[in-house]
Each structure stands twice: as structure tokens, then as C-alpha cells.
Amino acid sequence: MTAPTWVLATDTALLTTCVELARGAGGPVTVVAAGPRELADAAAAAGPDRVLWAEPEADRPAESLAPTIAAAAADAGVRVLVSTVAPAARALLGAAATAVSASVVAGAVALSVDGDALVVERSALDGAVLETLATAGALALVARGDEVAAPDGAPAPVEPLAAGPVADLRVVSRTPVGGASGVRDAERVVSIGRGVRAKADLELIGTLTSALDAEIACSMPIADDLGWVPKERYIGRSGQHIAPRLYLAVGIAGMPQHMEGVRDAKVVAAINNDPAAPIFRTADYGVVGDLYEVVPALVEALRE
Ligand SMILES: Cc1cc2nc3c(=O)[nH]c(=O)nc-3n(C[C@H](O)[C@H](O)[C@H](O)COP(=O)(O)OP(=O)(O)OC[C@H]3O[C@@H](n4cnc5c(N)ncnc54)[C@H](O)[C@@H]3O)c2cc1C
Structure with missing residues (x-):
């Protein structure tokens, strides 16, 4: 049976691209949406098979869910993790990658399976080179590419992610700078x-x-x-x-x-x-x- 593939999302930028990339692992794709319900609903329309939704407490950032998501990824035996480009999503990816002992690869543009190996193509040297990497282990990918259109069809079901340990991290102030x-x-x-x-x-x-x-x-x-x-x-x-x-x-x-x-x-x-x-x-x-x-x-x- 193919090991689960998770896409970690804290916003919607490049989410459909991440789901499409994750499809290369050949198994069902779950988006783990760390944010408000609207994020989970948007993720459900981005083409995954299901969405696991976790909402940080009001005064906590998405990164506070890193221990929950990392523990859940280890429990589920996730082999491929993909993150959107959002900084918080990349932070969650790092935590989950450690939990499942995945090799982290940035700039991933394509993923495939070759026997027991996962093969990833990534853009390197500022886009001048396409590099192919392979591993028999687990992979955590930061996706790169252009936004692709969301697929047609019914949205995926949204289920709550089981509550777990939360990092001791609180937002103490927000100052607009723009x-x-x-x-x-x-x-x-x-x-x-x-x-x-x-x-x-x-x-x-x-x-x-x-x-x-x-x-x-x-x-x-x-x-x-x-x-x-x-x-x-x-x-x-x-x-x-x-x-x-x-x-x-x-x-x-x-x-x-x-x-x-x-x-x-x-x-x-x-x-x-x-x-x-x-x-x-x-x-x-x-x-x-x-x-x-x-x-x-x-x-x-x-x-x-
Ligand atoms: C999900 C996503 C979101 C993104 N959001 C943004 C965003 O909000 N804002 C953003 O800017 N980008 C964003 N990007 C990146 C965007 O796609 C481009 O990569 C980026 O805008 C390119 O920046 P640039 O034009 O400065 O650089 P380049 O693409 O490298 O272009 C440099 C230009 O300078 C010209 N040039 C070189 N030398 C000279 C010279 N001596 N005199 C005159 N011209 C010269 C070149 O001909 C070239 O056209 C996003 C990408 C993704 C995937």
C-alpha cells in the first residue's frame, strides 16, 4: 500500500500546485490545513482526497501546531510531505520532516516513483538547472512553480485533525507596517x-x-x-x-x-x-x- 502523502498549508498560495506535485507519489493526498475554516474549505477545492483541519487558538500562530502535526504525521506513517511557499507552512514542514525522518528538498517541481524510490526534480541554480534526486526514504518538499487551476469536481471532505501537543508560542502584539x-x-x-x-x-x-x-x-x-x-x-x-x-x-x-x-x-x-x-x-x-x-x-x- 502506498504511504500517505500530506500537503501542509497555512494559506492558499500555490496550494493546487502542491497538491498536483504530491500526486506524483501515487497515493491519496491529504491537505493538512493549519488556519481558519475558510482555509480548510479552500484546501478542499484544491484537488486533494481529504483535508485535515487544525485551527490554532486565537492568540497563537500556525507554527504553534507544529508538534501536533509532526506527531500526527509520524502516527500516520507519512512518507511524502509537501509545503506551500508560505513561511509558516515551511516551518511546519521542517517539524514534520524531522518526525518522519524525511530528507528536505527545496524548489521541487515534479515527483515520481521508481520501484521503491521516490524521485524528485527540483529547480536549482536560480532556475538554470533541473536536478533529479532520488531516495529510498521519506521526502519533505518545498514546492516551486506557477499556480495551476483548481480541478473541477466536488470538494474533498474536511475532517478535524486530532488535538495534540501545542508549542508554547503566543502572539503578544501585531503592528501593521505596510x-x-x-x-x-x-x-x-x-x-x-x-x-x-x-x-x-x-x-x-x-x-x-x-x-x-x-x-x-x-x-x-x-x-x-x-x-x-x-x-x-x-x-x-x-x-x-x-x-x-x-x-x-x-x-x-x-x-x-x-x-x-x-x-x-x-x-x-x-x-x-x-x-x-x-x-x-x-x-x-x-x-x-x-x-x-x-x-x-x-x-x-x-x-x-
Ligand atoms: C506564488 C508566487 C507568488 C509570487 N508573488 C510575487 C509578488 O507578490 N511579487 C513579485 O514581484 N514576484 C512574485 N513572485 C515571483 C515572480 O513570479 C517573479 O519571479 C519575480 O517577480 C521576478 O522578479 P524580477 O522581475 O525582479 O526578476 P527577473 O525575473 O530576474 O527579471 C529581471 C528583469 O530585468 C531585466 N534586466 C536585466 N538587466 C537589466 C539592465 N541592465 N537594464 C534593464 N533591465 C535589465 C531583465 O531583462 C529581466 O526582465 C511570485 C511567485 C510565485 C510562484
Whole structure:
């Protein structure tokens, strides 16, 4: 009999992708939803065979359920764990992986079974390489990929996850930071992406924000992976949704997840050295060129 496969979810981002990836293990897929009832209902529509639902107490974060989920995974003999990209889900994955002695693999895009082995393909070296790994043991995967559509059909049944040990972890305060950043209410926003080569180049970008009297924002990798700009300033599906009069994207590819955050901007302009960059499909104005040449020229023109 195939060992159970669990997808751990604390929000819905990439959940259908995770369920599809988990299907590669060949057995029934259970989503363990750690959050409010609405999360469990959304998980039920993402294509699993069933949903186990656990809700943290009001003043506790999802991570407080890590001991419960880890113990339940060990009891159930789970062999494959998959997590969504949410930080809390990844924390739960780590705890459950330890409980079932699973090898943890990040960037997983495909899973299959070869005899007794589990075979996982993962994206490595910033997407330049597809690596294949195999194990006779258990696997814990952090999924990577684009959102896939939820399958048609009846939602899976939702059952409560049996109560278990809870971590001694409480939320003692919550302070909103998004509004304080200024980027949400800004009239003009200059946003940088991975086309900017080094953190030191923020000085050059600063000349442009000053000349335009604009706030700085960025794409997700600039804040999340590189930490060059505070996280509350990244724009997109999982970041800020803003509606400035001008959004100037500098060295940003313009992936749908990013552009969702500026759907309500009045004017979107882009500087990108790749004429085929997706951003040119939605931008109102575009300059095809090297930002290291275009930005100084633009600043000079603005100053004049
Ligand atoms: C579930 C999920 C949610 C996500 N949510 C978000 C989100 O909320 N926000 C977000 O931003 N992303 C999000 N992403 C990531 C998104 O898919 C993209 O990977 C990301 O936006 C790419 O960032 P980028 O455009 O800065 O980098 P890249 O894709 O690396 O693009 C860099 C661009 O810069 C250009 N460039 C390079 N050098 C120069 C130069 N010298 N001059 C001018 N142009 C240059 C290149 O042509 C390229 O187009 C999400 C992804 C997933 C899977």
C-alpha cells in the first residue's frame, strides 16, 4: 500500500500546485490545513482526497501546531510531505520532516516513483538547472512553480485533525507596517527588480526617486531573497497592492504575480533591456535599454 502523502498549508498560495506535485507519489493526498475554516474549505477545492483541519487558538500562530502535526504525521506513517511557499507552512514542514525522518528538498517541481524510490526534480541554480534526486526514504518538499487551476469536481471532505501537543508560542502584539512604509499611498513609485545588479546601485536608483519625488518599491526577490529593500515594499500578489499615478518599473520582468500588485496604477512605465520582457505587454510606456544608461539620462532630463 502506498504511504500517505500530506500537503501542509497555512494559506492558499500555490496550494493546487502542491497538491498536483504530491500526486506524483501515487497515493491519496491529504491537505493538512493549519488556519481558519475558510482555509480548510479552500484546501478542499484544491484537488486533494481529504483535508485535515487544525485551527490554532486565537492568540497563537500556525507554527504553534507544529508538534501536533509532526506527531500526527509520524502516527500516520507519512512518507511524502509537501509545503506551500508560505513561511509558516515551511516551518511546519521542517517539524514534520524531522518526525518522519524525511530528507528536505527545496524548489521541487515534479515527483515520481521508481520501484521503491521516490524521485524528485527540483529547480536549482536560480532556475538554470533541473536536478533529479532520488531516495529510498521519506521526502519533505518545498514546492516551486506557477499556480495551476483548481480541478473541477466536488470538494474533498474536511475532517478535524486530532488535538495534540501545542508549542508554547503566543502572539503578544501585531503592528501593521505596510501603511507606515509610505509606498501604499504614494503618487509616484520607482520599483526595482533583479535587473539591478548590486545593492550599491540603490544609490543610482535613489537619484531617480529624488528627481521624481517617488517612493521606492521592488519585486519580490529584491526584498525576499536579497533583502535590499524592506519586505513591506515589495509589490505583487503576495506583497503590496498599490494604485499610484505613476509606477516606473526598473529592471523588472513583469511576471503576472508582480503585475497583480499594480493593476490599479494609472500609468505603468518600464525600463528593461530585453524587448521581449513581459512587462512591455502591459506597460503604458517602455524604454528598451540598459538601466545603467537610461536611469542617469532620465535623471538628467528630469533635473533640467
Ligand atoms: C506564488 C508566487 C507568488 C509570487 N508573488 C510575487 C509578488 O507578490 N511579487 C513579485 O514581484 N514576484 C512574485 N513572485 C515571483 C515572480 O513570479 C517573479 O519571479 C519575480 O517577480 C521576478 O522578479 P524580477 O522581475 O525582479 O526578476 P527577473 O525575473 O530576474 O527579471 C529581471 C528583469 O530585468 C531585466 N534586466 C536585466 N538587466 C537589466 C539592465 N541592465 N537594464 C534593464 N533591465 C535589465 C531583465 O531583462 C529581466 O526582465 C511570485 C511567485 C510565485 C510562484
